[in-house]
Amino acid sequence: MTKALLDDPAALAGADPAGMLAAVASAGAQARAAFALAQQAAVVGSIPDTVVVAGMGGSGVAGDVLAALAFAESTAPVVAVKGDRLPAFVGPGTLLVAVSHSGNTDETLSAVEQGLKAGARLIAVASGGRLAELAQDRNAALVLVEGGRQPRAAFWSLVVPVLLAAEACGVLRPLGSQVTAAADALDAGAAELGPAIPTAANPAKQAALRLAGKLPVVWGTGQLGAVAATRFRTQCNENAKVSVVSAAVPEADHNDVMGLEGGLGPDRELVLLRDLAGEHQRDGLRVAVVCEALGADPVVRRSGDAAPLARLAGLVAFADFTSTYLGITRGVDPSSIATLDRVKAALATRPPDAGEAREARPGPAGEAREARPGAGQEASW
Numbered sequence: 001m002t003k004a005l006l007d008d009p010a011a012l013a014g015a016d017p018a019g020m021l022a023a024v025a026s027a028g029a030q031a032r033a034a035f036a037l038a039q040q041a042a043v044v045g046s047i048p049d050t051v052v053v054a055g056m057g058g059s060g061v062a063g064d065v066l067a068a069l070a071f072a073e074s075t076a077p078v079v080a081v082k083g084d085r086l087p088a089f090v091g092p093g094t095l096l097v098a099v100s101h102s103g104n105t106d107e108t109l110s111a112v113e114q115g116l117k118a119g120a121r122l123i124a125v126a127s128g129g130r131l132a133e134l135a136q137d138r139n140a141a142l143v144l145v146e147g148g149r150q151p152r153a154a155f156w157s158l159v160v161p162v163l164l165a166a167e168a169c170g171v172l173r174p175l176g177s178q179v180t181a182a183a184d185a186l187d188a189g190a191a192e193l194g195p196a197i198p199t200a201a202n203p204a205k206q207a208a209l210r211l212a213g214k215l216p217v218v219w220g221t222g223q224l225g226a227v228a229a230t231r232f233r234t235q236c237n238e239n240a241k242v243s244v245v246s247a248a249v250p251e252a253d254h255n256d257v258m259g260l261e262g263g264l265g266p267d268r269e270l271v272l273l274r275d276l277a278g279e280h281q282r283d284g285l286r287v288a289v290v291c292e293a294l295g296a297d298p299v300v301r302r303s304g305d306a307a308p309l310a311r312l313a314g315l316v317a318f319a320d321f322t323s324t325y326l327g328i329t330r331g332v333d334p335s336s337i338a339t340l341d342r343v344k345a346a347l348a349t350r351p352p353d354a355g356e357a358r359e360a361r362p363g364p365a366g367e368a369r370e371a372r373p374g375a376g377q378e379a380s381w
Helices: 002-006 009-015 020-025 027-041 057-070 106-117 129-137 151-168 176-193 203-211 222-240 256-260 283-294 308-329 338-349
Strands: 050-055 078-081 094-100 121-126 141-144 215-221 245-249 268-274 299-302
Touching: 002 009, 002 203, 002 308, 020 027, 020 151, 020 308, 027 141, 027 151, 027 176, 027 308, 050 057, 050 106, 050 151, 057 078, 057 094, 057 151, 057 222, 057 308, 094 106, 094 129, 094 151, 106 121, 106 129, 121 129, 121 151, 129 141, 141 151, 151 176, 151 222, 151 308, 176 203, 176 308, 203 268, 203 299, 203 308, 215 222, 215 256, 215 283, 222 245, 222 268, 222 308, 245 256, 245 283, 256 283, 268 283, 268 308, 299 308
Parallel strands: 050 078, 050 094, 094 121, 121 141, 215 245, 215 268, 268 299
Antiparallel strands: none
């Protein structure tokens, strides 16, 4: 019955009322539009000493992508920060890229306030909101992105401008051809994995059926495979409303594998997202030995030998489609995030208790930094 659901266009449409599948299938067009918008922003700047990308949830993943791409070519360390506070090293030599699809993410705004006080150079990526206003007030670089989507459905709207901002500041080499290749890879992914392709020929639908009723254990190889594994986890969290375990190879071989000792059993399923071109030469052996030890026949998705961003696009498309189909097989609306909305609303209306007040921290020059305002308190920019 579930397989029939995935292969029935009318039933699929009814199970996905807000059109998450359509959003995933349009990722290639989204990447191209983001490229055009980012070029209009004309961001320029000198090479920073350090780069910090501040963002949460579906916006924050842009920092993971930049860190993965910068790993092999940037002399400036890149750190993704997902929270209210920035590292102590942030200062005048830091490029702070703040990403918030809505422009109103409390944690990101708090981090930006701290970064500006420390003298960091700001580039803001948002569809509007308080972050855009702040960037304009401070004459900071602002890249406006398309709104109207949930952040996780705006992956490429957010990732592309962050990467191009890093390119403009000398952190990454020119990316124009990579963005084009990634958009083409996303189109190819939609043609292979989209709702019109029957389960018998659709790896994402097949994977969703294997994962239904089980705990997915997702491992990624290489820097980009690790990002894709995290993306798979968070997409399953939001689209399918299930818990997922994710890790990177080879670190997973030193700890996570012990949680599977004795085999996966009937309640878990191993998923491998392999960036073959980005793997260490021993990673293939590592994966083979672990699968043999566990008696595992995992769900496997492999990238090709294209440019890095195109390889990531292929893995992310698989994660996005699979997680959406998994939600549909479970009978949940892939777009609904009722609990998350409830948490955000509560935090936006409740001031912190006296015992939760943030302590001042010493700044880079040894001076005390003022405690930042919490939710419900007015911030002075």
